[in-house]
Amino acid sequence: MAASRHELMSDDERDAGVGGRTGVGLATKPESKTAKPALYKVLMLNDDYTPMEFVVLTLQRFFKMSIEDATRVMLHVHQRGVGVCGIFTYEVAETKVNQVMDFARQHQHPLQCTMEKE
Ligand code: TYC
Numbered sequence: 001m002a003a004s005r006h007e008l009m010s011d012d013e014r015d016a017g018v019g020g021r022t023g024v025g026l027a028t029k030p031e032s033k034t035a036k037p038a039l040y041k042v043l044m045l046n047d048d049y050t051p052m053e054f055v056v057l058t059l060q061r062f063f064k065m066s067i068e069d070a071t072r073v074m075l076h077v078h079q080r081g082v083g084v085c086g087i088f089t090y091e092v093a094e095t096k097v098n099q100v101m102d103f104a105r106q107h108q109h110p111l112q113c114t115m116e117k118e
Helices: 011-016 052-063 067-080 090-106
Strands: 039-045 082-089 112-117
Touching: 039 052, 039 067, 039 090, 052 067, 052 082, 052 090, 067 082, 082 090, 090 112
Parallel strands: none
Antiparallel strands: 039 082, 039 112
């Protein structure tokens, strides 16, 4: 589906109104009222020891994936070395990384999970 005109506009253009003249709004008006939060990718890393079933279970439990999606992501990580589990705000991403690392440690698996700015 093609992007709408509205979706293609910058915040400045929206602030100026549809078809408005960018950059000629009132000097007192903020450029945008809705600052978007920074986003972070949560990454899963491959290793030689963690069982595939454990990785699938981890993706289902902490990232709410179906068994099909979890298996797809696990196999991607197994084959490519790294894969994206999801994209979140900083605090949510940090919580997910900690949950995965704690879960792996409890089960004595070397599974590693990390985050990086998008
Ligand atoms: N490479 C592991 C194995 O062969 C499976 C695995 C997949 C481990 C993904 C970690 O993030 C991972 N048992």
